[in-house]
Amino acid sequence: VPRTGEVVFDKVTFTYPGAEQPVLADISFTARRGTTTAIIGSTGAGKTTLISLIPRLHDATSGTVSVGGVDVREAQLESLWARIGLVPQRPYLFAGTVGSNLRYGREEATDEELWDALAIAQGEDFVRAMPETLDSPIAQGGTTVSGGQRQRLSIARALVRQPDVLIFDDSFSALDTATDARLRAALDREVTDATVIVVAQRVSSIVDADQILVMEDGRIVDRGTHSELLQTSPTYQEIVST
Ligand code: DGT
Ligand code: MG
Known part of the structure; x- marks a missing residue:
């Protein structure tokens, strides 16, 4: 089974050095090649912290993060970074x-x-x-x-x-909605092989995602597609309505 670019979080917990409370708790999900995983949640939920574990800007306190089937802690950093394109929030x-x-x-x-x-x-x-x-x-x-x-x-x-893994941290927020829509359509058309992870504030930026992870206080509280979450997730409904 080719697992190129597949990103897997398995029971990941993370506490910033010196902090008392964990910022991420029990995070598990799989982001597959050729699909888009969106992460949405209020400010401070832990979205940026979560994606920072993929290129090892931080290491998980417990649990494992793997890229392409390899635990990132066992990967050679240079080759790991060569496979990841991270568009930072700033x-x-x-x-x-x-x-x-x-x-x-x-x-x-x-x-x-x-x-x-x-x-x-x-x-x-x-x-x-x-x-x-x-x-x-x-x-x-x-x-x-x-x-x-x-x-x-x-x-x-x-x-x-x-890159095999393309991560956007709130990268579409400074774009008007028409440019945002054109950009996402172009990505869908041209970037078909990568594992795409999109952190977003606007629901309109992620309605087409293959899976959406809804984060609250360092946890994934709900997951599904846009239409599934509209039915099942009060947190998501709240985000949609604001
Ligand atoms: P955003 O970008 O405002 O929508 O918020 P998120 O979801 O990206 O949140 P994140 O991951 O930046 O922060 C989650 C929590 O972790 C929040 O309580 C602030 C805290 N935090 C973030 N960066 C650091 C850091 O470098 N050191 C410490 N001690 N805490 C941090
Ligand atoms: Mg952030």
């Missing part, structure tokens, strides 16, 4: 050019590959409109581009790396 850009920012993580990418990634990330038009396109300068901290543009460059950067 995207960062370096002083340099649009192109050098997109190539971060895969220096050998061709211009054509950068444009393909930008097309999916809905960043093609604004980069083409820049005076020097891919060679346009980016100031330190990315202050020369808007928040939504920064988010799209950060998404394109993850796509350029062609």
